[in-house]
Structure formats: C-alpha cells, structure tokens
Amino acid sequence: MSKPVKHVFICAQNRPAGHPRSCCAHKGADAVLQAFWRELQQRNAYDRIAATWSGCLGPCDSGVNVVVYPEGVLYQGVTVTDVSEIFDQHLVSDQIVERLRAPASVW
Numbered sequence: 001m002s003k004p005v006k007h008v009f010i011c012a013q014n015r016p017a018g019h020p021r022s023c024c025a026h027k028g029a030d031a032v033l034q035a036f037w038r039e040l041q042q043r044n045a046y047d048r049i050a051a052t053w054s055g056c057l058g059p060c061d062s063g064v065n066v067v068v069y070p071e072g073v074l075y076q077g078v079t080v081t082d083v084s085e086i087f088d089q090h091l092v093s094d095q096i097v098e099r100l101r102a103p104a105s106v107w
C-alpha cells in the first residue's frame with residue numbers, strides 16, 4: 001500500500017435520536033462516505049487518496065463534516081452532490097472548495 005498524498009476523514013458519528021448535539025449520521029454521513037469510496041473506485045485513486053470514516057470531529061451542528069489532510073481543511077454541510085467537486089478541486093487540483101470550508105471561528 002502506498003502512502004496517500006491526501007487523506008479524507010468523513011465524520012460518521014451516530015447518536016441516539018433527540019441527542020442535544022445531533023450527529024453527522026443523521027445528516028447523511030453514510031451516503032457521503034459511500035460517495036467518496038465510489039469516486040475513489042471510479043478514479044482508481046487508491047495510490048494517492050484515502051477516505052476513512054471517523055468519529056465526531058467537533059462542530060456537529062454543521063455536519064456532515066469532512067476534513068482533508070495534510071492541509072487540515074474542514075468542510076461542513078457536505079452532501080453527496082459535493083463529493084465530486086471536493087475530489088476535482090481539492091484532492092486532484094489542490095484548490096480548496098471555499099464555499100464548503102468551515103469558517104476560521106470553527107476550525
């Protein structure tokens with residue numbers, strides 16, 4: 001296995017219904033995770049990009065939250081329709097998707 005150039009962590013934290021912090025799982029995290037894995041497969045990008053589910057990243061209210069390393073860029077409110085844009089712009093072309101980027105006050 002080669003060391004990835006970019007590593008994406010998708011918050012898939014689940015909590016009981018009615019929990020005061022809510023969670024990314026209730027906002028479509030599994031579908032977002034599957035979309036990242038589908039893009040990885042379609043692009044055969046396993047040698048340079050990794051996508052891994054994670055537990056809570058912190059700002060639960062704004063999920064689904066996704067963080068990209070090594071830059072440490074946090075994206076919030078990510079949906080399935082955003083995944084190909086994150087791939088094309090950030091993971092392939094090193095251009096941060098500003099419209100999804102969490103404000104500095106959050107991350």
Ligand code: FES
Nearest residue numbers: 011024056057060
């Ligand atoms: S549950 Fe996803 S950031 Fe907290």
